[in-house]
Amino acid sequence: LRGFPGMAYLKIAEGCSNRCSFCAIPLIRGGISSRDPTDVAAEFEALVRSGVYELCIIGQDLGSYGLDRAGTSLLPELLSKISSISGEFRARMLYIHPDRFPREILDACAKDPRILPYFDLPFQHASPAVLKAMNRQGDAKAYLGLLADIRSRLPDAVIRSTFLVGFPGESDEDFALLRSFQDEARLDWLGAFAYSREEDTPAYAMKGRVPKKTALARKAAIEEAQRPITEAALSRWVGRTLRVLVEERIEGEDLAIARGPMNAPEVDGAIVVVGGNLRAGQLADVTVSAVRGVDLEAVPRGA
Numbered sequence: 001l002r003g004f005p006g007m008a009y010l011k012i013a014e015g016c017s018n019r020c021s022f023c024a025i026p027l028i029r030g031g032i033s034s035r036d037p038t039d040v041a042a043e044f045e046a047l048v049r050s051g052v053y054e055l056c057i058i059g060q061d062l063g064s065y066g067l068d069r070a071g072t073s074l075l076p077e078l079l080s081k082i083s084s085i086s087g088e089f090r091a092r093m094l095y096i097h098p099d100r101f102p103r104e105i106l107d108a109c110a111k112d113p114r115i116l117p118y119f120d121l122p123f124q125h126a127s128p129a130v131l132k133a134m135n136r137q138g139d140a141k142a143y144l145g146l147l148a149d150i151r152s153r154l155p156d157a158v159i160r161s162t163f164l165v166g167f168p169g170e171s172d173e174d175f176a177l178l179r180s181f182q183d184e185a186r187l188d189w190l191g192a193f194a195y196s197r198e199e200d201t202p203a204y205a206m207k208g209r210v211p212k213k214t215a216l217a218r219k220a221a222i223e224e225a226q227r228p229i230t231e232a233a234l235s236r237w238v239g240r241t242l243r244v245l246v247e248e249r250i251e252g253e254d255l256a257i258a259r260g261p262m263n264a265p266e267v268d269g270a271i272v273v274v275g276g277n278l279r280a281g282q283l284a285d286v287t288v289s290a291v292r293g294v295d296l297e298a299v300p301r302g303a
């Protein structure tokens with residue numbers, strides 16, 4: 001599946017075996033069915049040879065990739081196959097269930113800078129009671145430990161997450177736990193969602209439904225608290241030179257919207273490059289000059 005010029009998505013598994021109580025995907029698509037790592041690596045290489053620079057490796061939970069084939073995560077093996085491919089590219093992993101994170105992938109990122117240290121870890125919550133009701137095993141301590149491991153091994157790691165608020169039974173105390181987790185986690189990017197009932201899921205009939213107004217107020221509180229956290233996280237890039245992939249040129253102006261290692265397509269902010277006469281699909285080395293809300297501003301290196 002092609003995205004903008006120079007970027008493509010590569011799906012490595014269908015379905016999901018995790019059974020989070022709010023989610024209809026396992027009911028609709030069934031348990032995880034993983035592709036053969038050799039086939040995936042061959043497709044990856046063919047895409048690189050065809051001129052694709054950024055490959056987003058996608059699946060409902062990449063940490064579970066291969067469990068159905070080998071009884072263990074095959075994500076580390078896949079990354080090592082990808083690392084042996086020559087050429088200029090970057091691989092971005094999208095979505096790893098935080099309870100399923102294979103720590104070995106940190107080695108793969110440390111060894112090969114083309115495997116981006118970008119992790120989308122949908123924590124959903126931090127209160128043990130809510131996580132249990134969601135049929136997830138972790139808690140705030142385990143998740144903060146995971147973040148600390150990632151950051152100590154990979155100082156340039158970028159972490160994105162999603163929080164689900166207003167889940168049945170979520171009390172003010174549970175929400176307060178989530179808010180303090182948010183402050184401690186200092187995630188680069190965060191999307192907040194208000195729970196909505198999905199038919200046939202275990203959560204559909206759960207007691208303790210949270211009024212929509214409360215759920216929306218909690219979502220807004222998470223979003224407001226995240227703004228300065230994201231801005232502070234972005235400020236660490238100011239003054240640094242990065243390779244970016246141009247997504248779009250703004251016609252009539254010498255401006256381009258580009259994506260750096262910290263910008264997953266569609267969901268994260270972008271890098272606005274001023275000058276350089278850049279075109280979509282082009283690679284450029286740019287120096288970041290400022291943070292502008294959720295975006296970075298940059299100029300071509302040496303400009």
Ligand code: SF4
Binds near residue numbers: 017020060061
């Ligand atoms: S890991 Fe994701 S896709 Fe799988 S059940 Fe949980 S929410 Fe759904």
